Amino acid sequence: MSGGGCNIVWFRRDLRVEDNPALAAGVRAGAVVAVFIWAPEEEGHYHPGRVSRWWLKQSLAYLGSSLKNLGATLITKRSTDSVSSLLEVVKSTGATQLFFNHLYDPLSLVRDHRIKEVLSAQGIAVRSFNADLLFEPWEVLDDQGHPFNTFAAFWDRCLSMPYDPEAPLLPPKRIKSGDASRCPSDTLVFEDDSEKASNALLARAWSPGWSNADKTLTTFINGPLIEYSMNRRKADSATTSFLSPHLHFGEVSVRKVFHLVRMKQVLWANEGNKAGEESVNLFLKSIGLREYSRYMSFNHPYSHERPLLAHLKFFPWIVNEGYFKAWRQGRTGYPLVDAGMRELWATGWLHDRIRVVVSSFFVKVLQLPWIWGMKYFWDTLLDADLESDALGWQYISGTLPDGREFDRIDNPQFEGYKFDPNGEYVRRWLPELARLPTDWIHHPWDAPESVLQAAGIELGSNYPLPIVEIDAAKARLQEALSQMWQHEAASRAVVENGTEEGLGDSSESAPIAYPQDIQMDVDHETLRNNHPTAAIRRNEDQMVPSMTTSLVRIEEEETSLEIRPEDSRAEVPTDINRNEEPRGEASNQAVTQTLPSNILPQFTFTLGLRNAEDSTAESSSSSRRERDGGVVPVWSPSTSSYSEQFVGEESSYLQRHPESHQLMNWRRLSQTG
């Protein structure tokens, strides 16, 4: 009896039918209507980038057909407000229950709670589950019952919990379909015309979708996993799992990954294969970091926009758009950094090691605000993941209790020796250095003139001299740090005196706006492509960006990005789609030829900037939530014993999004499962 109250299963970042607790529960409860709501405006300025949207599109199509084969329909809705869309779906299907899986970013926590409130008020039962983590964030606590604030301790505890993570669920054999005839789907548009060509190339290297994710996992476990610990010093991506984009959209469950990998470990341990065992530990650690990123996001909901350690807000970041541009273009003069940035630019992908190299360079050598780098990663990475990226950047920036020392500068030259000893990686991505002998490949500035000449390199002309000398960077960093401590002390004095003034601009409390006026160099290639909108669009394009000098706020400048609600498509700024190679003649063919078949020769970027910050102070409240009758602790700065050392978390990202509502609403967010 399909009329007898059907069940809505709301898919978000859990685009799989296997080990999907919300789906399983919905199926158990009766007839199911599956729904996906595309509401990118809710993400504020973390609107998904082009490659991420491409992935989502494929993944959804895949899920849709899987569900269809099982007997259910996936309804897709374009929305600017998930809550009201969901309400609409509920009404038009006559549903009595809603099922979904948890997310842990602050926006989702608030939104999901609101949904729970609104629907409960209408008599709809709402049930939510853990599908994204081995353990829920509130389950993993230290002996005093407090959340951990270092990764090692956190992960130790995860691995020694008194109970195992839930075993993965099988996909449903058959789904009884609810009546969705009065609930039409909207067509979701994830790319515009100018993005199609670049997106088509992505399909050569990647296959989104839950069963492809499963294949990727199997391939990895039966192949590179055993060598994982040996290979982790190489810049080459070939030995990585390639699971991150699949995991971001929940196409494969971490619990399954965990179980399969642990199984392998037991096997290797029996065979006395120490390297294999160690490899599993290392790989699991990266799974653990993903867990930890959600954990931190849950316990410190502002960690994607503010340093966790308070003193860092007094760090005098260098707001230099020229540096930022050079970094993005891969023209810093440090070959390993530049190769990494070109690879990111060309493929949307970077080995974890290289992510550390380029981001560390960004923060420590260029001393640019880490939040910019994080935003750039968000816009360009195929596996862009707010929680993971925030953790990574905070770690690099030294803003975590267990992060890198702030005054330590990694020298890209020496990292080059380590990660790319033969210079292959650099040569692949920097064709202009391809003919440089290995001895000089990571420090061309030291090479004798004759060597440079023979390699066709003219420093400062077809390859830049180092943008900042490492020694100068060290001195500058010391200077910046002493300033930071002075400001910090001054601030403390102000607080103690109860005075409200004096402190000022050096603090990050007035957030440094992401430079949105990014201009593309109008060069020969633009002209050649003769893109009709090139002239007007260029300042929205990140392709070959050059920055103008001002830090103009977005709302003043980017009216062309305004969202028109009647537009049913994703409002993505038009890109100029072109083959772009770093300047210099070496260019296209050279790079394309050296590309392995699984790497994409061409890419475009979009700048998905939205709302500028206007942070308003507002205090959050401590709260607890119900969980099947049990009480589940929720993040609470006032009760957390170590919150003192963290930045005051009173000014909220959430407050900038009127649709997100108050933190107070978290209070009774149901965690039923």
Add this chain to the structure above:
DNA sequence: AGAAATTTGAC
């Protein structure tokens, strides 16, 4: 050789 200092790696 053996202690001390320095560098490295980790999340």
Add this chain to the structure above:
DNA sequence: TCAAATTTC
């Protein structure tokens, strides 16, 4: 941080 590894004295 901090322990381990490596280099220096």
